[in-house]
Amino acid sequence: MRISGGTQTLTVPVADVDLFAADFYATGDPHPVWAEMRARHPLHRQELPDGRTFLSVTRYRDACRVLGDHRGFTSERGSLLQQLGHGDRAAGLMLVSTDPPRHTELRAPLNRVLSAKAVRDLEPDVVRAVRRILRPVLDHTEWDLADCVAQLPMAVAGTLMGIPETDWAQLTQWTAMAAAPEDPGLCVRHPAATLAIAHHGLFDYFARHQRDDRCQRPDDLVGYLTSMLAGGRRLTPEEVVYNCYSLLLGANATTPHAVTGTILALIEHPAQSVAAPEALTGLxxxxxxxxxxxxxxxxxARQDVELSGGLVREGEAVAVWVGSANRDEDVFVDPYRFDITRADxxxxxxxxxxxxxxxxxxxxMTLTVFFAELFRAFDRIELNGPVTHLASNFIAGITQLPVLTRRRTASSREFAA
Ligand code: HEM
Incomplete structure (x- = not known):
């Protein structure tokens, strides 16, 4: 998705924009559309050619209300737009597709192992993983950051889950297909077929992984999922599989795009300085x-709910546009300015x-370590060709980010194998 200022004039009325179309996010720029929606159409209805409809909320306040109010809005009928009208087979089984109180039971034991405190102990492993990922590009001046960083979540979350390294590439491919089945670089024949291949591959993989005695390690995340108690009982094998899928998708689908989008923003805003170590948190x-x-x-909606933009009727589907809420001018000062020193x-x-x-x-932690190591390795990073954006209404991502880099002379020792 192109990230522009939201102040450009719209060339088409909001009513004619297809927010569902994956391609819009590969070739278009939703920001001026969202700015117009926040201002004049804060509860926007779209009907798809097959008759399915959904509402869109774009204001920060409404986004927080919808995401924060599980009594008013359920996650159990599908939490992704691509599931619109199809329901969710994982409802009540997978964390993200489960409402409280079962959600609270599932989440509590997982919070313990993924808390900020627990994660701090993993930092040396993450530093090692990041250096391994950067090592092959160190001596190159021209390389693709999107390609390089695609391996990052597997090296971190995959290791944590105890997934053998030989399987990382295949799992990365399946999770990418599951997150963005319409993207031309990922689509196999048809988006529905792509989704089916990815889901079958991932569910089958985790079902086998769980049964394989050689993979039973109590100290990894899959072992933990298998043995933990949620609401006084162990998870069923099906619940374990769904939650392995969710953890891996959560990590793989997002983290690389946060890296590429942030580095692109830095390249486009050269006045932002990351020289001071404390600048990394802001970055x-x-x-x-x-x-x-x-x-x-x-x-x-589980019942009629009044939002700032109007009334949502019981049973209606509501899409929350996070990218828009994060540009809401009522909450963020100068929201279209990339500012790593932003106070609030x-x-x-x-x-x-x-x-x-x-x-x-x-x-x-992974992002902080990655940026620290990237800047330790290179003192210059420039754009070296056209950027390609992911075709997806779910993930705002970059699939190609060609960069031209200059290596720091002092960086050899840290990155030595
Ligand atoms: C930059 C990286 C990431 C971003 C932007 C991101 C974003 C999100 C968002 C917005 C949600 C809320 C979903 C909803 O309301 O329905 C979520 C949930 C979730 N994420 Fe992430 N995520 C990231 C990284 C990760 C990683 C590394 C993992 C795994 C270790 C992960 C696992 C999950 C899980 C399991 C949930 C479901 C939580 C629940 O339902 O209680 N995510 N993520």
Missing amino acids: VEEGLRWTSPANSFLRY NRHIAFGFGPHYCLGAPLAR
Whole structure:
């Protein structure tokens, strides 16, 4: 998705924009559309050619209300736009597709192992993983950052889950296909077929992984999922599989795009200085707001609910546009300015309310380490060709980011194998 200022004049009326179309996010720029929606159509209805309809909320306040109010809005009928009208087979089984109180039971034991405190201990491993990923490009001056960073989540979350390295590439491919089945680089014949291949591959993989005695390690995340108690009982094998899928998709679909989008923003805003070590925290947070990689989530109204833009009727599907909420001028000063020193950055890139990203501490640490190591390795990073954007209404991403880099002479020792 192109990230522009939201002040450009719209060439088509909002009513004619297809917010559902994956291609819009590969070739178009939703920001001027969202700016117009926040101002004049804060509860916007779209009907698809097959008759399915959904409402869109674009204001920060409405986004937080919908995501934060599980009594008013359920996650159990599908939480992604691509599921619109299809329901969710994982309802009540997978964390992200489950409402409280079962959600609270599932989430509590997982919070313990992925808390900021627990994640801090993993930092040396993440530094090692990042250096391994950067090592092959160190001596290159021209390379693709999107390509390089695609491996990052597997090296972190995959390791944590105890997934053998030989399987990382295949799992990365399947999760990318599951997140963006319409993208031409990922689509196999048809988006529905792509989704089916990816889901079958991932579910089958985790079902086998779980049964394989050689993979039973109590100290990894899959072992933990298998043995933990949620609401006084162990998870069923089906619940374990669904939650492995969710953890991996959560990590793989988002983290690389936060990296590429942030580096592109830095390249486009050369006045922003990352020289001071404390600048990295601001860079990570502003990068998350700016890129909002998890761009949209879906909920269904369980009852009539009044939002700032109007009334949502019971049973209606509501898409929350995170990328828009994170540019709301009522909340963010000068929202179209990329500013890593931004003082009040209450972005909702990790969501809001009960489903607030479980992996947020791990993602924040991974991003901080990656940027620190990238700047340790290179003192110059420039754009070296056209940027390609992901075709997806779910993930705001970059599939190609060619860069021209200059290596720091002093960086050899840290990156030695
Ligand atoms: C930059 C990186 C990431 C971003 C932007 C992101 C974004 C989000 C968002 C917006 C949600 C809320 C979903 C909803 O409301 O329906 C979410 C949930 C979730 N994320 Fe992340 N995520 C990131 C990284 C990760 C990582 C690294 C993991 C795994 C370790 C992960 C696992 C999950 C899980 C399991 C949920 C469901 C939580 C629940 O339902 O309680 N995410 N993520």
